[in-house]
Amino acid sequence: MVETRYVEIPPPAGPLDLSRPHFVGICGAGMSALAHLLAGRGAQVSGSDLRMGEAAAALEEAGCRVRSGHDAANTVGASVVVWSSVIDAANPEIIAARAAGVPVAHRSHVLAQLVAEADRSVVVAGTHGKSTATMMLAAAVGHLHPSWVAGAAPAVSVNGRTGSGLLIAEGDESDRSVALYRPDVAVVLNADDDHPETFSGTGDVVGTLTDFAARAKTLVVSADDAGAREVASRVRGHGDTRVVTFGASAGADVRLLSAAPSQAGSTVTVLGLDGERMSWTVRTPGRPAVLASLAAYAAGRVLGERPEVLAAGLSGFAGVRRRMELVGERRGVRVVDSFAHHPTAIAADITTARELGGGRVIVAFEPCGSTRVRVLGARMGAALGAADEVVLLPVRDAVPSSAGPAVPDEIEEAAVGAGAHVCRVDGLASAADAVAALAAPGDVVLTMGVGEVADLGALLLVPADRPLTVV
Known part of the structure; x- marks a missing residue:
């Protein structure tokens, strides 16, 4: 989990009936994992999310019923409605479940029960x-x-x-x-x-x-x-x-x-x-x-x-997606995907990238969480300074910040101060243009962060759209 909102998590009144669970935000990392586990146990799993995609397709293939968008009608027939800390208390499915007397449980209580059993x-x-x-x-x-x-x-x-x-x-x-x-x-x-x-x-x-x-x-x-x-x-x-x-x-x-x-x-x-x-x-x-x-x-x-x-x-273990995962190689440029978003992990993955090739390390970094950026931004930038080139995307907020959205100024200043060249961009397409213009044979491109930056590697490796530059 990257950024959440601080919430009170009330304990359930008793053991949860997990025979027909409904997950609000089912495509989230922690929620989808529990959905897969319970579906494999024979539960009738349903869920909803604002963003459909690969995760939703995998859940449906596993037998889960996934709906796009949040609607009170989605919770009808559920034995329990499951939420996570990124879900707002005003979500219509949470409100409908409580009004109907359907138990509402935090995802951690579902996992705690599974651990206990x-x-x-x-x-x-x-x-x-x-x-x-x-x-x-x-x-x-x-x-x-x-x-x-x-x-x-x-x-x-x-x-x-x-x-x-x-x-x-x-x-x-x-x-x-x-x-x-x-x-x-x-x-x-x-x-x-x-x-x-x-x-x-x-x-x-x-x-x-x-x-x-x-x-x-x-x-x-x-x-x-x-x-x-x-x-x-x-x-x-x-x-x-x-x-x-x-x-x-x-x-x-x-x-x-x-x-x-x-x-x-x-x-x-x-x-x-x-x-x-x-x-x-x-x-x-x-x-x-x-x-x-x-x-x-x-x-x-x-x-x-x-x-x-x-x-x-x-x-025999082949690795985890987005954990220093080799996305592909084209024209002598390696593209590696990293989930790193904390200064310690950023520094470690840039060090690793440096060991993978003899050229430069080019990092496309998407900061996540305005609160985290305000507190840790200078440290993020200092860690990014170990790269040769940094393409810096806007801050992505998984949940709203009470102080409003942050801008990555401190990250840029610290990275430049630590010796990196920084290019600020306004989104994924411009990030792909910037990286493609910088990359040369022998370089390692590290796409880093938790949001849409994970899709950057695919853009870079599609010749018709955005060929990597060869010098």
Whole structure:
């Protein structure tokens, strides 16, 4: 989740009837995952959204009934109406459900119930990398045919599925709802200063993730991230939760010995929980993907799975959409898509892009969230400064900001101050023109952000529309 509105999430009056759920905003990442999972269990799933597209088509193929636009009539016959924190309380479907006495539940309460009902459960949390680690764990224990839900889809599938009684889920911290989950295994990848619309700073994020982690039987936690280490320290200070650490730090329970990079990713070697030395291939480039694979391996070992089986599952994992995903290559220019939107993730993905080719790194960046831009904009720009060229799109707002829309002036100033050349554009088409004029053989074009910038790669790779320049 990138930006939400701070909302109070009232608990449901009792167990939810999930036989005929209706999702308001069903095409959203977290909502569609739950819809896929419940449809696979035989539920009669319906939903509505303002934006139809690939997600809606996949849901309909899975047996869900998806309607364009929000209308009170869409909720007729629903056993529960599910909303998320980006949905306004004045939504006509929410109002109609309450007037008709139909239970209305936040998506986090649906997931919390599924976690509680599972035979075994793992919830992956943290500020960055949750989707990748969740999907890697599902692949690592694929022989168990787990059920899973994530905020992004693997390269060859959708973002939720029904399987065995083992449930692997991504936990969203943006609205504090992650603290509702009580899994057998809690995974905390990192704890950074993010979601200023909800949190007052890193310490506040750490507190919420500690509340989540302390309720689990076992905490699998990064030994390399300062915020995650603080979570581990607080959890060790009270309760009976077992703590298992992973990372490159000396003394980590699952310790990274080496990560040899290649054009296709990395070959990773670790020293495991029982002193085993194990290697596997990570097919997504970059250090964040390496560390996500360590988290998945550590969680798999906590579940009791054999090292060689986990390594084989990780090696076969093809990656997650929009997580340093190679969109294509044309005329010697590589186009890679990145979901990064926080300064830490922006810096990491630009570093990775620099390792992919011998030319320049050109970033087309779409900031998201006016509140986030006002608080983190200068840091975003400083991180973007590691690129050679930055094509900067307007700020996209997933939800309205009480202070009004922001402009990316601070981002531009900080990026220029850090050494990048910046070109401001007014939309996707002009961004494609700007990138096409800049790119040359050997360059890596990184399309970055959470909004329509994800469609930029396709524009650049269509010769008839906007051929990449060759010099």
